[in-house]
Amino acid sequence: MKRLTIPQPGHWESGLDSQRGQSDRLPHALLNRVQMTEVDRLTIAYGINAITLMENAGRPVADAIMNRWSLRPVLVLCGPGNNGGDGFVAARHLAEANWPVRVALLGTRDQLRGSAAHHASLWNGPVETLTPDALNGAELIVDAIFGAGLTRPLEGAVAETLAVAAANKLTIIAVDVPSGLVGDTGENMGAVPCALTLTCFRKKPGHLLQPGKSLCGELVVADIGTPASVFVSIPPDTFENHPALWADDLPLLNQHSNKYSRGHALVWGGWPTTGAARMAALSAARVGAGLTTVAVDMSQSYLALSVYAATLTSIMVKPIHRHQDLAILLEDKRITGLLIGPGAGIGPDTQARVLTMLKSGQTTVLDADALTSFQHKPSDLFDAITGPCVLTPHEGEFTRLFKDVVDSSGHDKLSRARAAAKASGAIVILKGNDTVIAAPDGRAIINTNAPSTLATAGSGDLLAGIVLGLLTQGMEPFHAAAAAVWLHGAAANNFGPGLIAEDLPYRLPAVFKQLALLMKQTERHFSEMEMTIEFSASH
Numbered sequence: 001m002k003r004l005t006i007p008q009p010g011h012w013e014s015g016l017d018s019q020r021g022q023s024d025r026l027p028h029a030l031l032n033r034v035q036m037t038e039v040d041r042l043t044i045a046y047g048i049n050a051i052t053l054m055e056n057a058g059r060p061v062a063d064a065i066m067n068r069w070s071l072r073p074v075l076v077l078c079g080p081g082n083n084g085g086d087g088f089v090a091a092r093h094l095a096e097a098n099w100p101v102r103v104a105l106l107g108t109r110d111q112l113r114g115s116a117a118h119h120a121s122l123w124n125g126p127v128e129t130l131t132p133d134a135l136n137g138a139e140l141i142v143d144a145i146f147g148a149g150l151t152r153p154l155e156g157a158v159a160e161t162l163a164v165a166a167a168n169k170l171t172i173i174a175v176d177v178p179s180g181l182v183g184d185t186g187e188n189m190g191a192v193p194c195a196l197t198l199t200c201f202r203k204k205p206g207h208l209l210q211p212g213k214s215l216c217g218e219l220v221v222a223d224i225g226t227p228a229s230v231f232v233s234i235p236p237d238t239f240e241n242h243p244a245l246w247a248d249d250l251p252l253l254n255q256h257s258n259k260y261s262r263g264h265a266l267v268w269g270g271w272p273t274t275g276a277a278r279m280a281a282l283s284a285a286r287v288g289a290g291l292t293t294v295a296v297d298m299s300q301s302y303l304a305l306s307v308y309a310a311t312l313t314s315i316m317v318k319p320i321h322r323h324q325d326l327a328i329l330l331e332d333k334r335i336t337g338l339l340i341g342p343g344a345g346i347g348p349d350t351q352a353r354v355l356t357m358l359k360s361g362q363t364t365v366l367d368a369d370a371l372t373s374f375q376h377k378p379s380d381l382f383d384a385i386t387g388p389c390v391l392t393p394h395e396g397e398f399t400r401l402f403k404d405v406v407d408s409s410g411h412d413k414l415s416r417a418r419a420a421a422k423a424s425g426a427i428v429i430l431k432g433n434d435t436v437i438a439a440p441d442g443r444a445i446i447n448t449n450a451p452s453t454l455a456t457a458g459s460g461d462l463l464a465g466i467v468l469g470l471l472t473q474g475m476e477p478f479h480a481a482a483a484a485v486w487l488h489g490a491a492a493n494n495f496g497p498g499l500i501a502e503d504l505p506y507r508l509p510a511v512f513k514q515l516a517l518l519m520k521q522t523e524r525h526f527s528e529m530e531m532t533i534e535f536s537a538s539h
């Protein structure tokens with residue numbers, strides 16, 4: 001048997017601020033256009049000139065092509081800005097390696113400026129006009145038309161050429177972003193799907209947000225010599241989800257742990273839909289809540305208690321006959337986390353229960369029906385959120401609750417989640433293939449490990465239960481939300497195809513083992529605290 005430990009939480013406050021934690025997180029930072037312009041400026045001030053930067057950006061494109069494909073005719077499509085400059089560099093390196101390369105340019109050579117003009121001058125071959133005809137004879141297409149400087153939807157020769165390349169299933173390699181993809185948001189203004197995208201220094205939000213995520217193909221980040229010290233001036237507020245962001249805050253066991261010290265989770269159990277709350281309770285227990293209780297709604301049927309009691313074992317049941325019973329139950333301060341929504345039913349009863357829960361001051365997760373119950377008066381909900389709270393809407397629930405917020409903010413997923421978190425005062429998990437976790441103070445995390453097998457009834461209930469289980473143990477809410485989304489995705493990946501929601505809680509123990517190994521591999525600090533995670537090396 002091999003004994004593993006997982007890291008000890010040094011603190012419970014926002015770990016993004018700690019010095020050591022910060023350096024672990026920086027590899028996962030996502031940078032927008034404004035931040036990248038500043039990164040560029042600082043890198044040049046640091047001593048790497050703009051011509052070298054462009055050389056460093058274009059060369060990995062050529063290298064990636066030569067590493068992945070055998071010799072074949074390449075056409076490099078160059079735009080009028082620096083993205084086009086990167087294309088000229090890539091073309092030169094491919095040609096120097098004796099690859100058959102042609103270049104087609106949007107506009108004319110004399111319109112190029114700065115480093116792009118310099119690198120174009122180093123290209124000895126002919127420069128053709130960018131039209132669909134230029135595609136003839138090419139097998140690989142390098143798309144270096146527009147990157148961060150995209151200002152409007154694609155049209156004319158660019159749109160036609162990319163459309164013909166896509167229709168002919170030519171392999172496209174994008175420089176920075178597929179041209180037409182908005183790097184800050186993932187919105188598509190005319191891009192076509194690429195096989196490979198190479199970007200510089202850090203990923204951009206648009207690489208991870210749909211539809212951008214689906215257009216990029218394989219995503220490679222090139223090191224172009226930018227010093228990490230740029231982050232001193234540009235503190236990142238957006239990250240790709242990764243255990244390095246929150247593992248320091250994961251609840252830990254030690255020899256002195258007992259079930260009460262691990263916290264007591266309470267899930268509202270509605271009627272007649274009981275499976276949703278039961279599954280949520282199970283996943284709260286699986287991620288370590290010491291005790292988990294389902295508060296059973298007895299107001300509609302005396303059968304409710306028997307259904308819950310007969311189908312739950314380690315999870316306890318508590319009948320709630322009148323609304324006051326819930327308020328009395330919540331006076332028990334050993335209860336450290338609440339969840340309502342899965343199977344709760346939409347209407348005034350759920351509204352009242354939500355408000356009672358929020359009033360108790362306990363950390364609360366609101367999902368599904370708990371959110372939709374406030375669709376006609378969201379401000380009643382937002383006003384009541386005064387303590388730690390996590391909302392877990394899917395797109396439908398989000399639109400119902402946050403319609404007014406969204407109308408007055410950007411329409412991309414990152415902006416919408418941020419605006420919703422700010423308006424509600426809660427951590428918002430806006431779910432989907434590209435789940436965004438946003439905090440009221442503007443921090444945001446984009447998740448990337450969720451497989452589409454999660455598109456199955458009840459998987460959202462389990463996510464809410466995982467969030468609850470982590471919060472119940474005292475985990476900081478933003479980190480608990482991000483950790484829960486990651487664990488949820490990892491559990492689904494661990495199961496593979498054929499997944500139904502019931503399978504997920506049973507995969508969580510294996511995911512914790514994987515996580516412990518991952519932490520060890522990434523040389524995280526390990527405390528002497530003993531963990532109960534033990535496993536045979538043969539597993």
Ligand SMILES: NC(=O)C1=CN([C@@H]2O[C@H](COP(=O)(O)OP(=O)(O)OC[C@H]3O[C@@H](n4cnc5c(N)ncnc54)[C@H](OP(=O)(O)O)[C@@H]3O)[C@@H](O)[C@H]2O)[C@@H](O)CC1
Nearest residue numbers: 040054057080081082083146147148149150151152153176
């Ligand atoms: N930051 C870094 O660290 C590094 C960045 N590098 C590279 O620089 C790239 C950013 O370069 P960039 O700023 O020159 O912008 P870019 O994307 O080439 O386009 C601007 C031109 O396109 C035009 N244009 C835009 N949209 C259009 C449309 N729909 N249809 C037609 N025209 C349109 C626009 O014209 P305008 O809107 O002004 O009329 C302007 O002329 C970045 O993505 C990366 O590849 C590396 O070299 C080094 C390290």
Ligand SMILES: Nc1ncnc2c1ncn2[C@@H]1O[C@H](COP(=O)(O)OP(=O)(O)O)[C@@H](O)[C@H]1O
Nearest residue numbers: 431432433450451452454455457458459460461
């Ligand atoms: N195509 C997908 N790829 C990755 N994750 C998905 C996909 N579709 C759904 N999910 C995830 O599955 C869960 C579904 O939640 P939800 O829509 O609330 O389902 P339910 O109400 O049936 O529980 C969310 O965590 C969501 O992010």
Ligand SMILES: [K+]
Nearest residue numbers: 143146177179
């Ligand atoms: K591009």
